[in-house]
Amino acid sequence: MTAGPAPLRVQGVRIRHEGAETWTPDGVDVAVAPGEVLLVLGPSGCGKSTLALALNGLVPHAVPATLEGTVAVAGVDTAGARVADLSEHVGMVFQDPDAQLVTATVLDEVCFGPENRLVPAAEVLARAERALRAVGLWERRADDPDTLSGGGKQRLAIACALALDAPLLVLDEPTANLDPAGAEEVYRLLGELVADDSGRSVVLVEHNLDAAMGIVDTVLVLDADGRPVAHGPAATVLRERAEELAALGVWLPTATIAALRLRGAGLTLDPLPLTPEDLTAGLASADGPLRATGTEPSATATTTPAATATPAATASPATPAPADAPAPVDAPAVAVSRLTLRRGRREVLHDVSLRIAPGDFVAIVGPNGAGKSTLVQAIAGVLRPPRGTVALGRAGTEGVDPARASAGALAATVGFVFQNPEHQFVVHTVADELAYGLRQQHRPAAEIDERVERMLATLGLGAQRDAHPFLLSGGQKRRLSVGTALIAGAPLLVLDEPTFGQDRARAAELLELLAALNAAGTTVVVVTHDLGLAAEYASHVAVIDDGRVAAFGAAAAILRDAALLERSGLRQPPLVRALADPRVPAAVRGATRLRDLPGGAP
Numbered sequence: 206m207t208a209g210p211a212p213l214r215v216q217g218v219r220i221r222h223e224g225a226e227t228w229t230p231d232g233v234d235v236a237v238a239p240g241e242v243l244l245v246l247g248p249s250g251c252g253k254s255t256l257a258l259a260l261n262g263l264v265p266h267a268v269p270a271t272l273e274g275t276v277a278v279a280g281v282d283t284a285g286a287r288v289a290d291l292s293e294h295v296g297m298v299f300q301d302p303d304a305q306l307v308t309a310t311v312l313d314e315v316c317f318g319p320e321n322r323l324v325p326a327a328e329v330l331a332r333a334e335r336a337l338r339a340v341g342l343w344e345r346r347a348d349d350p351d352t353l354s355g356g357g358k359q360r361l362a363i364a365c366a367l368a369l370d371a372p373l374l375v376l377d378e379p380t381a382n383l384d385p386a387g388a389e390e391v392y393r394l395l396g397e398l399v400a401d402d403s404g405r406s407v408v409l410v411e412h413n414l415d416a417a418m419g420i421v422d423t424v425l426v427l428d429a430d431g432r433p434v435a436h437g438p439a440a441t442v443l444r445e446r447a448e449e450l451a452a453l454g455v456w457l458p459t460a461t462i463a464a465l466r467l468r469g470a471g472l473t474l475d476p477l478p479l480t481p482e483d484l485t486a487g488l489a490s491a492d493g494p495l496r497a498t499g500t501e502p503s504a505t506a507t508t509t510p511a512a513t514a515t516p517a518a519t520a521s522p523a524t525p526a527p528a529d530a531p532a533p534v535d536a537p538a539v540a541v542s543r544l545t546l547r548r549g550r551r552e553v554l555h556d557v558s559l560r561i562a563p564g565d566f567v568a569i570v571g572p573n574g575a576g577k578s579t580l581v582q583a584i585a586g587v588l589r590p591p592r593g594t595v596a597l598g599r600a601g602t603e604g605v606d607p608a609r610a611s612a613g614a615l616a617a618t619v620g621f622v623f624q625n626p627e628h629q630f631v632v633h634t635v636a637d638e639l640a641y642g643l644r645q646q647h648r649p650a651a652e653i654d655e656r657v658e659r660m661l662a663t664l665g666l667g668a669q670r671d672a673h674p675f676l677l678s679g680g681q682k683r684r685l686s687v688g689t690a691l692i693a694g695a696p697l698l699v700l701d702e703p704t705f706g707q708d709r710a711r712a713a714e715l716l717e718l719l720a721a722l723n724a725a726g727t728t729v730v731v732v733t734h735d736l737g738l739a740a741e742y743a744s745h746v747a748v749i750d751d752g753r754v755a756a757f758g759a760a761a762a763i764l765r766d767a768a769l770l771e772r773s774g775l776r777q778p779p780l781v782r783a784l785a786d787p788r789v790p791a792a793v794r795g796a797t798r799l800r801d802l803p804g805g806a807p
Contacts, residue, residue, distance in 0.1 A: 210280030212294075212373045212406040213237040213260065217274035219431075220255050220264055222676070229431035230256050233274075237373070239404030242395070242420050244411060244439060247427030248454045249680025249711050253410045254300055257377045260408060261295040262288040278373060293322065296366035300377040300410075300679045302358040303625060311337065311353070311361055312346040318369045329368075336364035339394050341387070352549055355382040355624045355702070356573030356734070363391060372403070377410045378679070380417075381705050382624070384572040384734050385776035388416040396420040412456045412707070413735075415779045418479050428453055444477040451807040454710025459737060459779040460484035462799060462807055469804030481783035489788035536598045538563040538697055538728040539584055544594040546579055553579045555752040561730065561745075563598065563696075566723045568739035568760065569732045571749035572774035577732045578624055578701050580749060584730065585621035585699045586610060597697060616642060620690030624701040624732070626682040630674040635666055635685055638674050642693050656692055663718065664688045665711065680707045687715055691722070698722065701732045716742050737778040740764050740797045748773050761797045 214236045219228040229252030237243050245253050258264045262283040265272045276283045279294040296318075299305050308314045315333040324332070337343040340360035345353070350361055359382040366374055374395075380388035396419060398405050411417045424442045426435040434453070435442050443450070447461050457465075460478040464487070467474065474487035539561040546554040553576045561567050569577050582588035584595055586607030596604040597618050605618045623629050632638050639660050643653045661667045664684040669677060674685055687703050698719065704712040720742055723729045733739060739746050739760055746763040748755040750773040756763060763769065765785070767777050777785070784796050793802060 210277070211236050212239055212241075212279060212404070213408065214277045215256075215260075215274070216277075218256070218259065218276060219273045220252065220259060221271045222255070223269035223271075224676070227430070228252075228273075230427055230433075231431040233425070233427075233433055235425050235433075235436060237406045237408060239372075239406060240399050242399055242407040242409060242422045244409050244414075244417060244421045244424045245427070246424060246450070246455045247431070248429045249684075249707055250678045251427040251429055252431040253427065254377050254679055257297075257375050257408065257410055259283065260373070260375050261297050262286060262291045263297075289321070292318065292369060292371065294371055294373055296369040296371040296374045298359075298362045298366045298374070298376040298379050300381070301625065301627070302355075302362040302382070305362055305365065306350045306358060309349055310346065311342055311348050311350055314350055314361060315364050315368045318365055322369070332368040332370060333364075336367040339367060340364045341390070352551065354574045354578065356384060356387060359383055360387065360391075360573070367394075367398075371405075373406050373408070374398070375408045378412065378705075379409070380411065380413050382573070382702065382734070384774055385416075385736065386774040387573055388413060388734075389776070392416050392420055412709075414456055414458045415460075415481075415737075418458055426450060426453070426455060440479060443479060447477055448807060451709075456709045457807075459799075460783060463780055463783070463802060465807030466799060466802050466804040467793075468807075470802075472804075481779040484780075484783040485786045485789060488784075488790060488793065489786070491790065536563070536604070537561060537596075538565070538598045539730065540596045540598070540604070541580075541584065542594055542596075544580075544583060544590055546576075546583060546588070546590065548579065553752055554583070557752070557754055559747060559754055559757065561728060563728055564723065564726055566720070566729045566742060566744045567731070568736075568743035568746045569730065569749060570734070570736060570739060570746060570775060571755070575749045575773075576752040577749050581621075581699045581701055581730060581732050583607070585619050586615045587621055587623075613646070616646070616693065616695070618695055619697040619699055620693055620695040622686050622690045622698075622700040622703055624705070626686035627675065629686055629689065630682075633673055634671050635674055635677070636661065636670040638685060639688055639692055642689060646693070660688045660692050663714075665714070679705075680711060683707055684711060684715065691718065696726070697728045697730070699730045702734070703731060704733070704735065704738060736764060736770075736775065737780060740778045740781060741799060748775070750774070764797050765795070 215233050218233045219231045221228045247253050255264060258268055259272060259276050264270050266288050278291060283291060306314055308317055312333060315336055316329050319329040319332055337346055340363055342360055363379055380391055395407060399407060421439045424439045428434045435446055447457060447465060451457060458479050460481055460483055463484055464474045464477050472491055478484040478487050537560045541557055541559040544554055544557045571577050583590040589608050592608040595607050598604050605614055607615060630638055632641055636657055639657045640653050661670055683705055690698055703715060719729050743760040746760045747757045755773050756769055764778060764781050770777055781797050784793055796802060
């Protein structure tokens with residue numbers, strides 16, 4: 206490898222979007238060496254994605270914004286270079302894969318970049334095949350990208366960046382839509398790319414630190430105002446400043462969060478663990494007693510309907526109450542009966558049956574392309590199912606069939622949050638977006654105003670009330686999309702990846718909001734790739750694999766069954782895996798939730 210300019214040098218960079226009053230990020234200085242993997246952390250809205258967009262010139266050339274300072278890629282100042290020319294040096298994977306897919310087939314999509322750089326045809330095809338095989342999409346090379354699942358589109362976007370063979374890869378939440386096995390594969394691939402002698406470097410914006418820690422060298426942390434607060438070796442920053450970062454709302458590895466919690470029980474693990482293996486080893490050698498966790502007894506995973514969860518708390522005053530009381534126990538909130546659905550020529554769901562009791566909090570998990578999003582879209586009536594295959598229970602009624610229900614009846618029964626929040630924005634300001642559904646229901650103006658103000662405060666979007674929804678950060682868009690579903694108070698909420706793009710603090714707020722609504726009787730159904738989320742909040746888990754229900758039962762039982770999860774391409778959550786080891790003290794062995802650990806929140 207010959208010496209040359211640093212792959213990336215950022216000096217004094219601050220960026221202000223058109224119409225914005227603040228600079229995010231604000232004052233970033235960082236350099237990335239050949240072969241280095243830099244992880245950028247910070248709360249939602251601090252400018253992580255904006256910084257990523259500046260690294261290939263999209264800011265300021267394509268995204269209206271003012272950039273101060275300098276960004277140099279391979280010695281080229283991005284302010285004076287064309288985006289097309291910078292693509293020779295930078296491969297980019299956006300937070301939203303739909304934003305970069307432009308052709309009619311998967312193969313054409315991967316070939317598009319190298320072709321535009323006039324790479325010889327044979328080399329273009331060779332790169333495309335290598336990239337598609339690396340992300341598991343070679344067999345779908347003739348498919349239209351629009352037919353891929355959200356995770357499939359994410360893998361395709363990664364393949365497109367790999368095919369450019371650029372010395373710097375910039376990835377914004379590359380595994381957010383991927384199942385655990387897919388996330389593992391992406392980081393295995395990235396690890397191989399930076400371990401070879403090419404000198405390829407990576408800048409990574411990521412919340413899934415459990416998957417990323419194996420390849421990360423250095424960390425840059427921004428605070429809520431976009432100002433740098435830490436920069437250095439990953440292990441040093443995350444261990445020495447863990448409590449400070451937790452207070453900022455920054456995501457930390459699950460093992461680190463668990464260790465911070467255990468400090469409250471008098472157990473100090475030194476050094477702080479960064480991986481499940483670190484946590485297991487630290488607990489195995491720990492001295493001193495621990496208070497019991499009160500974990501649930503083992504249960505057996507099953508494909509039969511589980512009993513109704515019993516509400517145990519009341520809703521927070523900041524949350525809207527459900528519109529109706531829960532349906533009687535003998536009337537399911539959701540009944541799916543022998544549902545078969547096709548998308549184009551492909552049958553996505555095969556004879557699916559599932560009954561969800563009122564008051565359940567159900568996590569729908571499974572590998573990419575298994576049919577999770579299709580199932581919940583059918584339940585919510587977004588994708589109309591065949592008549593008589595889905596029934597949504599309501600107190601005092603015979604139930605609602607999404608195949609025949611009016612838009613008003615559906616809206617009063619079920620609130621839905623899309624995987625891509627932009628798919629549901631219809632008006633021009635954040636406040637009007639929240640008010641839109643209530644206005645369609647002809648609610649009194651005073652009630653609408655009061656609910657909107659309360660929801661803006663709950664979502665932390667008060668300062669953005671007059672902003673256009675499409676100009677929000679990715680995390681802010683997700684919070685707004687969740688708010689539009691919550692605000693009407695439907696007795697059933699269905700959410701597709703509700704925590705995508707959220708910082709740790711905002712994700713926790715959203716999930717606690719859902720938990721409070723659930724405790725008050727609202728039935729919650731969540732599609733997620735985050736099995737740690739499922740462990741913490743779900744009463745039940747449904748595993749969908751190849752368009753079928755592979756298992757349905759109590760969350761703890763499903764998540765303790767490593768063999769079941771492995772068969773469906775899933776992995777146990779890091780905490781469950783770490784605490785299953787027989788060397789772990791009995792007081793915490795077998796726990797599935799952070800809240801079950803003695804101590805307190807970090």
